[in-house]
Amino acid sequence: xxxxxxxxxxxxxxxxxxxxxxPATHKNKRYFDINKxxxxxxxxxxxxxxxxxxxxxxxxxxxxxIVNMLSRLDPYTEYYSEENMGDLRFLTTGEYAGIGAIIxxxxxxxxxxxxxxxxxxxKAGLKAGDIILEIDGEDMSKASVKDVSDxxxxxxxxxxxxxxxxxxxxxxxxxxxxxxKIEMDPITYAxxxxxxxxxxxxxxxxxxxxxxxxxxxxxxxxxxxxSLIIDLRGNGGGILEEAVNVVNFFVPKxxxxxxxxxxxxxxxxxxxxxxxxxxxxxxxxxxxDTGSASAAEIVAGSLQDLDRAVIVGNRSFGKGLVQTSxxxxxxxxxxxxxxxxxxxxxxxxxxxxxxxxxPDGSVARVPDxxxxxxxxxxxxxxxxxxxITPDLTIPQKSSGTISYYLITGNIVxxxxxxxxxxxxxxxxxETFSLPESDYDAFKEFVKTKDFKYDQMSARSLQQxxxxxxxxxxxxxxxxxxxxxxxxxxxxxxxxLTRFHDEIKRFIETEIVQxxxxxxxxxxxxxxxxxxxxxxxxxxxxxxxxxxxxxxSPTKALAKxxxxxSV
Numbered sequence: 001x002x003x004x005x006x007x008x009x010x011x012x013x014x015x016x017x018x019x020x021x022x023p024a025t026h027k028n029k030r031y032f033d034i035n036k037x038x039x040x041x042x043x044x045x046x047x048x049x050x051x052x053x054x055x056x057x058x059x060x061x062x063x064x065x066i067v068n069m070l071s072r073l074d075p076y077t078e079y080y081s082e083e084n085m086g087d088l089r090f091l092t093t094g095e096y097a098g099i100g101a102i103i104x105x106x107x108x109x110x111x112x113x114x115x116x117x118x119x120x121x122x123k124a125g126l127k128a129g130d131i132i133l134e135i136d137g138e139d140m141s142k143a144s145v146k147d148v149s150d151x152x153x154x155x156x157x158x159x160x161x162x163x164x165x166x167x168x169x170x171x172x173x174x175x176x177x178x179x180x181k182i183e184m185d186p187i188t189y190a191x192x193x194x195x196x197x198x199x200x201x202x203x204x205x206x207x208x209x210x211x212x213x214x215x216x217x218x219x220x221x222x223x224x225x226x227s228l229i230i231d232l233r234g235n236g237g238g239i240l241e242e243a244v245n246v247v248n249f250f251v252p253k254x255x256x257x258x259x260x261x262x263x264x265x266x267x268x269x270x271x272x273x274x275x276x277x278x279x280x281x282x283x284x285x286x287x288x289d290t291g292s293a294s295a296a297e298i299v300a301g302s303l304q305d306l307d308r309a310v311i312v313g314n315r316s317f318g319k320g321l322v323q324t325s326x327x328x329x330x331x332x333x334x335x336x337x338x339x340x341x342x343x344x345x346x347x348x349x350x351x352x353x354x355x356x357x358x359p360d361g362s363v364a365r366v367p368d369x370x371x372x373x374x375x376x377x378x379x380x381x382x383x384x385x386x387x388i389t390p391d392l393t394i395p396q397k398s399s400g401t402i403s404y405y406l407i408t409g410n411i412v413x414x415x416x417x418x419x420x421x422x423x424x425x426x427x428x429x430e431t432f433s434l435p436e437s438d439y440d441a442f443k444e445f446v447k448t449k450d451f452k453y454d455q456m457s458a459r460s461l462q463q464x465x466x467x468x469x470x471x472x473x474x475x476x477x478x479x480x481x482x483x484x485x486x487x488x489x490x491x492x493x494x495x496l497t498r499f500h501d502e503i504k505r506f507i508e509t510e511i512v513q514x515x516x517x518x519x520x521x522x523x524x525x526x527x528x529x530x531x532x533x534x535x536x537x538x539x540x541x542x543x544x545x546x547x548x549x550x551x552s553p554t555k556a557l558a559k560x561x562x563x564x565s566v
Contacts, residue, residue: 072361074337074354076323082331098153099160100182101126103145106410110140110148112164113413117517119182124175126164128514129417133172134163156181168421189522190216195540198225199532201522202246205238205295210245217249217278227283227539229532230299233313237294240271240322240341247302248273250280250309255344257302260322262339267324283545284309285535288388293317297349298341301388305344307378307549310538311390313531318351318365318387345374347384379551391548392538394531400499402490403506405453406446412503415445416510429516429523434508442507443496457488 048056066079100119101112112130115121132140135151143151152160162175186209190200198220202213217228237243244257251257251273259270286300286309297316303309324338340348352363366385374382383389406412419438426432465481468474474481496503512524526532538545 070334070336074321074352076319076321077336078334079328080333080335085331085333096153096182097156097179098182099124099126099162099177099179101152103132103148103152105145106413110143110145114513116182116184117519120177120180122517124162124177126162126175126177127166127420129167129413129420130164130173131167132162133165134161136161154179167417185212187212187216189519190220192220192223192225193536195536196224196226197229197536197539198223198227199229199231201231201233202296203235205235205240205242205246207239207242209238210242210249213246214249214278221279221282225282227285229285229287229535229539230309231287231532232292232296232300233287233289233531234291235293235296236291236317237296237319240295240298243295243298243302244271244273246299248275249278250282250284250303251277251306252280253277255306258298258341258343260339260341262322264338267338280308283539285538286311287531287535288313288316288390289531290314290317290387292388293319294321297388298343301343301347301349304382304388304391305347305374305376307376307380310392310535310545310548311388312392312535312538313390313394314396315389315393316349316387318349318385320348320350345376345382347372347374347382349384349387351386376551378549380549381551392534394534397502400495400502401456402453402495402499403502405451406503407506409449409451409453411446411449411451412506412510414449415442416507416514418445419511420514426511426515429512429520430527432508432512432524434504434511439500439504439507442503443493446492446496451492453490458485458490461485461488 045058045062048061049058063079063081070077070079099121100116101121102114102116103110104113105111106113110132112121112126112128112132114128115126132148134140135148138151140148140151152162154160156179158179160177160179162177164173164175166173184204184206186203186206188201188203190198192198198217200213200216200220202209220228240258240260247255247257253273253276255273257271257273259268261268284303286303288296288300288311292300292313293316297319300309300311300316304311320340320342321337322339322341323335325333325335328334340350342348351365353366354363357363368383368386371383371385374384376382461481461484465474468477468481508524509521512520516523538548
C-alpha cells in the first residue's frame with residue numbers, strides 16, 4: 001500500500017505545473033483529502049480482515065473495489081492485474097500466444113465460438129459449436145470461459161491436448177494443438193472492384209498495423225486501382241500513432257493531424273505527418289458506422305477536415321478520449337484517460353461527457369443543439385461533440401427486438417451448428433443465400449426451444465397503463481389501449497415473419513462464417529451493401545465527388561467572415 005501511495009504522489013508531482021497558480025491552501029487541502037481517504041480505506045480493509053464474520057478473499061475484494069471505482073469515471077480507464085496483463089498486450093498489439101479461437105458459454109458449457117482462419121484451432125480441425133471437455137486431461141465441464149481461456153493460452157511452441165464433443169457425433173474427439181504466437185491481420189479483405197476501384201477493410205489500429213495498410217494500398221495500386229475505398233466500419237480504434245501514419249499515406253508531410261490536451265500540460269502533444277505520402281491525389285471514400293471509434297475516427301475525421309476523402313455511412317461512435325498505460329506495483333497496470341484529442345479543424349468529437357453524469361449515473365450524448373461549428377480546409381461546416389457525421393449518410397434500418405434475443409440466446413448459433421452437419425459445402429460467399437425451406441425449418445427449430453423475448457414497447461405500454469389508471473384516463477380509452485396492446489404483444493409466428501429478411505441475414509452470416517471465416521462474411525455482406533454502392537457511385541461520378549468536397553458559396557463566405565483580420 002505504501003508503494004501505491006508513493007505512485008499517487010508521484011503522479012501528483014508530475015502534474016504540479018498545472019496547479020502552480022492555485023492557492024497553496026487549495027493544494028494542501030487536496031493532498032490532505034487524498035491521504036485522508038487512503039488512510040480510511042486502509043482502516044476499512046484491516047477492520048474487515050480482522051472482524052468480518054467470514055473469511056475474505058482479499059485479492060478479489062480489492063480488485064473488485066478498484067474496478068468499481070474506475071467504472072465511475074469512464075469505460076476506458078481500466079485496471080489490469082498481473083495475471084490479466086495479456087489482455088492489455090492483446091488490446092495494443094493484437095498479439096497473444098494460444099490456439100486462435102473465440103470461445104463462449106453456451107448451454108452451461110464452454111464451446112468454440114469461432115476459430116480464426118489459418119490459425120492453430122482451424123488448422124487442427126476445430127469447428128464452431130465444439131464443446132470443450134478437457135484440456136491436457138483436466139476436466140473443463142464446469143469451468144468458466146476465463147478458466148478455459150487461461151488453459152488454452154501459453155508459450156508459443158508448446159502443445160496441448162484438447163478433448164471435445166462435436167454436436168451430432170456420439171464419439172468424443174481429441175486434438176493435439178501446437179500453440180502459436182497469434183497475430184491478428186488488421187486487413188480483413190482487400191480487392192480491386194469494377195471501375196478500377198480499390199477496396200480494403202481495416203479492422204483495428206494495433207501496433208504496426210499501418211504497415212499492413214501501406215502494403216495493401218501499394219498492392220491495390222499495382223493491380224490497377226485508380227481510386228480507393230477504406231472501410232473502417234466496426235473498427236474500434238487502437239494506437240493513435242498508427243492512425244496518424246495511415247492519414248500520412250494520403251496527405252503531405254508536415255500536416256497536423258491530431259493534437260492532445262489534458263491535465264498534465266507537459267504531456268500535450270501535436271502529431272504531424274512525418275513522411276512523403278504514397279498518393280495525395282487518388283480519389284478516396286472512407287466508410288464509417290456507429291462501430292467506428294477512436295483511431296478510426298481520427299482517420300475519418302482528419303481526411304474529412306482536410307477535404308481529402310468523402311465520408312460515407314453513419315455517424316461514428318464519438319470517442320475523443322486518449323488513454324495512457326501506467327505501470328503499477330506487483331506487475332499491474334492502469335490504462336487511464338489522460339487527454340482529449342482534437343483533429344485538424346480544431347474539433348473534439350467526444351460524444352459523451354462522463355464528468356457530468358445524470359442522477360442515476362447514466363451519461364447522455366451531447367445534443368446536436370449544443371455542438372459547435374468548425375470548418376474544413378475548404379470551408380465546409382463540420383461539428384464537434386458527436387462523432388464524425390458522414391458527408392453522405394446512408395439510412396439505417398431499425399432492428400427487431402426478436403433478432404437480438406435470437407442471437408444472444410444462441411438460437412441462431414445452435415441452429416447453424418445443426419445445419420452444417422448436413423451441408424459439407426456451400427456456395428461461394430458472393431452467391432450464398434439461405435433457401436426459404438431452410439428458413440421455414442429455422443422457424444420450427446425456434447418453436448422447439450424455450451425461447452422468450454422481451455419488447456420495450458410492450459413494457460412501456462404497461463407503464464402507460466399504470467399512469468392512465470392512476471390519473472383516471474384508462475376507462476374512456478380502454479378500447480383503443482387494448483387494440484394497441486394486441487398489436488404490440490410478442491407473437492413468435494408473426495415476428496419471425498415480419499422480421500424475415502433481417503433474421504435470415506443473421507443466419508446467413510453465421511453459416512458463411514463457418515465455411516469462409518470473417519473474410520467470407522465480409523464478402524457476402526458487401527453484395528447487398530448500400531454504403532458500398534454509394535461509395536462506388538461517388539468514385540465513378542467525378543462531379544459528385546468534387547462537389548461533395550466543396551462548401552456551398554454561403555458557407556464558404558460565412559467561414560471567411562469569421563477569420564480574424566491582421
